[in-house]
Amino acid sequence: MKLAVFGIALTFAGLAFAHVFPQKQEPGAGATVTSPPAVTITFDGPLEPAFSTLTVTDASGKQANTAKASVDPQRPTVMSVALPALATGRYTVNWAAVAADGHRTHGDYKFDVK
Amino acid sequence: MLQTIDPLVIAQMALGAIADIAFAIALGATLLGFGGLTRKRVVCVALITWLAAQGLYLPLQASAMAGVPLDEALQAIPLVITQSHFGLMWVLGVAAGLVALVATTVKLRAAGARKAAAGVFAMALIIAAFAHAGTTHAADAGDFSTPELVHMVHLLATAGWAGVVVTAAWPLRRWFATTSGGALAYTTHLSRVATLTFAIAIGTGFANAYRGLGGALLPLTTSLWGTLLIAKLIAVSGAIYIGALNRFVYLQRIRLGDLLALPAFVRLLTIEAALMIVVLVVAAILGHSIPAATG
Numbered sequence: 001m002k003l004a005v006f007g008i009a010l011t012f013a014g015l016a017f018a019h020v021f022p023q024k025q026e027p028g029a030g031a032t033v034t035s036p037p038a039v040t041i042t043f044d045g046p047l048e049p050a051f052s053t054l055t056v057t058d059a060s061g062k063q064a065n066t067a068k069a070s071v072d073p074q075r076p077t078v079m080s081v082a083l084p085a086l087a088t089g090r091y092t093v094n095w096a097a098v099a100a101d102g103h104r105t106h107g108d109y110k111f112d113v114k
Numbered sequence: 115m116l117q118t119i120d121p122l123v124i125a126q127m128a129l130g131a132i133a134d135i136a137f138a139i140a141l142g143a144t145l146l147g148f149g150g151l152t153r154k155r156v157v158c159v160a161l162i163t164w165l166a167a168q169g170l171y172l173p174l175q176a177s178a179m180a181g182v183p184l185d186e187a188l189q190a191i192p193l194v195i196t197q198s199h200f201g202l203m204w205v206l207g208v209a210a211g212l213v214a215l216v217a218t219t220v221k222l223r224a225a226g227a228r229k230a231a232a233g234v235f236a237m238a239l240i241i242a243a244f245a246h247a248g249t250t251h252a253a254d255a256g257d258f259s260t261p262e263l264v265h266m267v268h269l270l271a272t273a274g275w276a277g278v279v280v281t282a283a284w285p286l287r288r289w290f291a292t293t294s295g296g297a298l299a300y301t302t303h304l305s306r307v308a309t310l311t312f313a314i315a316i317g318t319g320f321a322n323a324y325r326g327l328g329g330a331l332l333p334l335t336t337s338l339w340g341t342l343l344i345a346k347l348i349a350v351s352g353a354i355y356i357g358a359l360n361r362f363v364y365l366q367r368i369r370l371g372d373l374l375a376l377p378a379f380v381r382l383l384t385i386e387a388a389l390m391i392v393v394l395v396v397a398a399i400l401g402h403s404i405p406a407a408t409g
Contacts, residue, residue: 048197101200
């Protein structure tokens with residue numbers, strides 16, 4: 001019976017994992033890089049392309065990317081946005097990810113361009 | 115976590131809980147099989163409540179998915195419906211709910227037609243459960259994937275388990291007492307259905323847990339999320355204990371003709387039903403929150 005109860009608890013625990021988070025970020029958080037061609041984030045679950053967003057802003061808060069972010073049709077866990085040549089400075093990546101179950105997560109991190 | 119949660123998510127949790135309880139009652143009343151017209155009315159009210167909850171949930175979900183305030187969410191609804199997996203599952207679920215409502219309200223004379231309507235009703239509830247499974251984490255594995263189908267069965271079993279208990283405890287309570295033969299037949303049937311659905315819920319629960327956790331245990335004691343999970347665990351344990359007590363002690367006494375056993379059975383059933391409601395509410399809260407481990 002204890003095992004059964006444990007099973008139920010685990011079940012509900014499993015259900016609550018329905019939010020996606022970045023697994024790999026390129027460039028990484030806090031990294032110092034030469035102007036990257038794109039920012040690519042790999043999430044731990046598939047994304048809804050119509051609702052997931054990725055933008056890059058410079059230190060003054062101005063949007064640095066002109067292209068629109070897109071989710072890779074072959075690998076729906078990967079979202080990327082192409083970048084123009086970036087000037088030296090600190091940049092912030094803002095992401096919002098909507099999982100296949102409709103749950104939204106968002107976050108941001110910074111990287112430096114040398 | 116929950117301290118910083120916005121009112122929108124709280125509203126989603128509340129609607130999720132209402133929908134789950136309503137679905138459980140619709141299924142539970144059907145599985146109980148007794149109660150005549152009252153039972154039919156209970157199923158109707160439960161289905162209408164479930165549909166209303168789905169209707170109110172959609173703009174909240176559109177707001178959450180598009181990341182816009184609620185007053186701008188109406189514009190996002192068409193995009194949610196046409197461009198997202200959630201939208202597809204929402205449409206499927208609501209369509210199934212409407213079909214179930216029609217199947218249960220339509221007046222049929224021929225026995226064959228009534229049988230067909232019952233079949234359509236059962237199919238509609240299964241599709242609604244599939245659609246619900248399609249809006250949980252199980253959907254990440256893809257539609258008609260094993261995890262999603264296992265979760266669908268799990269949702270049906272837990273709804274059936276909670277549903278028979280809640281429906282018997284409240285809307286159909288007086289049916290136990292009205293006929294002398296009814297008490298034994300109904301309590302026996304209730305106990306059988308509850309035991310069967312419980313067993314399926316546990317079996318599919320293990321399969322779910324195996325997939326969902328991969329052996330990693332969460333910080334159960336260090337977060338509000340963990341506390342809620344433990345609260346639910348206690349409520350589930352209590353419900354299992356009371357269910358077992360009723361089945362193995364009071365049901366036997368009813369069988370032996372003990373007149374005091376039925377009121378005791380019904381009292382315990384009421385406590386069990388209250389615990390089931392707690393479980394469904396906490397499950398809805400947990401289903402909409404991010405575990406501390408990943409947040």
